[in-house]
Amino acid sequence: MTTPVTASPESADSAASPAVDLYLDIMAKMLTRYGFEGRNVTVRFEPRSYEGYLWNLVRIATRDRDIRVVEAGEFDAERREIGKDWPADAETMIGMKRLRNVRECLESVIADGVPGDFIETGAWRGGTCIYARAIFKAHGITDRKVWVADSFEGLPPPDGRFEADAGDQHHTKIELAVSVEKVQDNFRRYDLLDDQVEFLVGWFNETLAPAPIEQISVLRLDGDMYASTIDALEPLYDKVAVGGYVIVDDYGAVKGCAQAIHDFRESRGITDEMHQVDWAGVYWRKS
Structure with missing residues (x-):
């Protein structure tokens, strides 16, 4: 009989060396451009604003070019810490605190011997998955994979299955569509693209169920919508090992x-306590 693991990621002793700590701290800062980016921040338009409409037309007309609107702005450490701004050139927009949560969870399952891979459903430019691969490499882990699951075409429009998605506008945000080739290039930038990284290209309701994933130690959901969240949980949750983590961005x-x-937790009778990471993220440990 399996004994449930109840320790929090903060309590796990990963026995990281100073060199590992330094490398992973610098990686987190680089992936978020924490203090490195200068004065450029991405301009965010309101979804139904006139400016947002015009910018969307420009993006459609220049879909194959990396064109962005940025503005001068002083670096705000507090906002970057909690992923409240949108750094123009970073590989991730989730901020330092949510990246630390990924490290804490992964180092916890490594220390406790919880088996399984890391998967993120909704990868954008790949920054969080790059960080997961860096964590495995820093700790000499060679028997776990990082699965990068994304449409690489942005988010789908609401398909009518779920009332909670009615009127959702994520599919209009073309800047969320990052090609798999670009994400792979981002992995190469950090010398972290190898055979421990696997890409699942396509909509979650088509790719995740047949994916050859045997077991998961950390499942990170970043699908924004109800459909994208449920379409990841349904085929993947049962593969999360006891003592593994579910992170919701x-x-x-x-x-x-x-x-x-x-809805999912209620339907499955899941009572594991949810912990808050920051204003957006939560996680729980599977018992």
């Missing part, structure tokens, strides 16, 4: 995502 940011988490 958008719980505090998108109502549809939070509703999907509540």
Whole structure:
């Protein structure tokens, strides 16, 4: 009989050396451009604003070019810490605190011997998955994979299955569509693209169920919408090992995502305590 693991990631003794700590701290700062980016920050337009409409037309007309609107702005350490801004050139927008959560969870399962791979469903430019691969490499882990699951075409429009997604506008944000080739280039930038990294290209309801993933130690959900969250949980949750973690990026940011988490946990009778990471992210440990 398997004994449930109840320790939090903060209590796990990963026995990281000073060199490992330094490398992973610098990696987190680089992936978020924490203090490195200068004065350029991405301009965010309101979804139904006139400016947002015009910018979307420009993006459609220049889909094959990396064109962005940025503005001068002083680096705000507090906002970058909690992923409240959108760094123009970073590989991730989740901020330092949510990246630390990924490290804590991965080092916890490594220290406790919880088996399984890391998977993120919704990867954008790949920064969080790059960090997961860096963590495995820093700790000499050669028998776990990092799965990068994304459409690499942005988010789908609401398909009518779930009322919580009615009117969702994520599919209009073309800047969320990053090609698999670009993400692979981002891995190469850090010398972290190897045979421990696997890409699942396509919509979650088509790719995740047949994916050859045997066991998961950390499942990170970053699908924004109700559908994208449920379509990841349904085929993957049962593969999460006892003592593994489920991390939800958008719980505090998108109502549809939070509703999907509540509905799924209720339907499965999941009572494991949810812990808050920052204003958006939460996680729980599977018992």
